[in-house]
Amino acid sequence: MKQQKQKKTRESPQTEKIHILIADDHKMFREGLKEILGKEPNLAIVGEAGDGREVIGQMGQHPVDVVLMDIDMPGVNGIETTRHIVQKHPHTRVLVLSMHSDAKYIISMLEAGAKGYVLKTAGKEEMIAAVNAVASGDSYFSHLISTRIIEQLQHHKVGSGIASAAEQPPLTPREFEVLKLIALEYSNPEIAQKLYISIRTVDTHRRNLLEKLGVKNTAGLVKYALKMGLLDESTPL
Amino acid sequence: MRPSACGRQVQAMEKIKIFQGERELLRGIIETAPVGIIVLDKHRRIRILNRMAAQMLGISGQVSKTSLRQHLIKGSVLSECLSEGLLRKGEAIYLEGLRYKEYYLSVSGRPLMNSYLLTMTNITTLKQMEAQSMRSMIQGQETERKRLSQEIHDGLAPLLSTIKISLEAIDLKLERHPEQAPLAEKLKAIHELITTLAEDMRGISHALMPKVLEDFGIAPALESLCSRLNNNEKVEIHYYNAGFDQRLEKSVEWNLYRIAQELIHNALKHAQANQITIQLIRHSNTVMLMVEDNGCGFDWPMIQATTPGIGLKNIQTRAKMIGASFYIDTSQGKGVTATCELPLNQE
Secondary structure, three states: OHHHHHHHHHHHHHOOOEEEEEEOOOHHHHHHHHHHHHOOOOEEEEEEEOOHHHHHHHHOOOOOOEEEEOOOOOOOOHHHHHHHHHHHOOOOEEEEEEOOOOHHHHHHHHHHOOOEEEEOOOOHHHHHHHHHHHHOOOOEEOHHHHHHHHHHHHHHHOOOOOOOOOOOOOOOHHHHHHHHHHHOOOOHHHHHHHHOOOHHHHHHHHHHHHHHHOOOOHHHHHHHHHHOOOOOOOOOO | OHHHHHHHHHHHHHHHHHHHHHHHHHHHHHHHOOOEEEEEOOOOEEEEEOHHHHHHHOOOOOOOOOEHHHHOOOOOHHHHHOOHHHHHHOOOEEEEEEEEOOEEEEEEEEEEOOEEEEEEEEOHHHHHHHHHHHHHHHHHHHHHHHHHHHHHHHHHHHHHHHHHHHHHHHHHHHHOOHHHHHHHHHHHHHHHHHHHHHHHHHHHHHHHOOHHHHHHOHHHHHHHHHHHHHHHOOOEEEEEEEOOOOOOOHHHHHHHHHHHHHHHHHHHHOOOOOEEEEEEEEOOOEEEEEEEEOOOOOOHHHHHHOOOOHHHHHHHHHHHHOOOEEEEEEOOOOOEEEEEEEEOOOO
8 A cells, every 4th residue: 555655656746857868878977867857857868879779679668759869970970869759659769968069960961850959058948958958848958059050041041052952152252353353354364363372273263164153164153243233333342 | 675665565454444434333323223323425425324314314225415495395394494505604503393294303413523513312202292191181170170160060069059048048037126136137138149159169160161061062151251250350252153064073162262272361460351242153064263362462473483371382293182273473562363263074
């Protein structure tokens, strides 16, 4: 009777708790994380895994609200594991806990379906806040991570060109100068002299312009320069 | 009287024989010498041209009394250097590592009585060995860098993360004991030190061999490099990617990345540039890396003629290793535009 009662009291608050699975290939790190998060009354660590395969294996065994996901893991890495979880367990949310701050890792994890991204250098308050935010349906990103995401968005707005073929890659200031001079009927040697570069470099710029603007010849370049208003008197060189 | 006259004649004959013998010996030595020997007469026409010289310059047949330049490739550096005027003035010359046909030659010349003596050494093997040792050095460096980077990334960095998180746990325990406040304060300081250490280590690991290069290739790696530099250096670095995101062979990616890194390094450290533009442009069957800066530039022909700095030599070797062309356009005070174009394997 007493045992039953004890079990009940333990169970009832647990239904309110956020169930967490920790995925990281370093046991010591998992231990530390468990100690910190375990102290929080509303968090419960329900499982831990050292690689992607283990995570996937554990997912079916008990309900998991948040997976704290490392990216570099042997075998199946964090990106593939996240993809799997998002597909097979749509109610589980993935919070990345990584030391990578390079844009490509962030983008890959977001594309895979992660809801938040925290750097391993984060303090305990931040980690706890991130887990709570992600569990309640929000997203959470460390300061540096959101900076990187914004950089990416702004970069893609001017078009780094890969995302869509229709989008035209941006020109550099130097390319605008060369384009304008071409449109003003300057020859390669004249452009070279004016910009203090070699004729070969002018030719390289010309080739790059043709490629970037997707035009076949000088006429195409001139047409583009006109469209952009590069020949207007007021446009500074 | 007669016998003595006869004796003198015999003596003279003997002398002539000896002299002829000496001449033959000398001719033999010159002909078979392991260096190229050319002697030009006072009109600067060929008087002697030994076997080695003929082989190095690719000259055959009867050349005696003809002009040396008519046998040389027109417009070649060697031909320019041995202009008649220069030879007539009779100045001594010394040219090292001249490229001629498939050889690298060291040529030295000086007047000798009425004639002009040219000697040539074939240093092709030496040059090849030099190039090979440069390649080996670069390869060794890369392997070692990669190993160190991995060591940091897989070994030290997780350890630091673990220490950090363990400290957090201790901190949590101390919070419940207000009397331990000074201890908690010390812990906080340690914590900050470890954060700095972790960040420094990540920087080192990234500089050695960025993981993003291995995981995602050259384009994301260059982008990441630029955003890191933008954060840390007092320069504006712009990265433009025009349609290139494919993966290349690993060694090609490393080398291309190092070339970009070296060029940026030069712009920052030697040229004091405050604006750098890095482009990766996809052409129909090549990819072009272009690095432009607004720094002080340098006298490239001069540097190239003497000895290019180790950085530039490194870039040239790397470009050669991956079959890319490398071109640098710069002059004093006019910034640098460097272009590296790599042919892509068409599938």
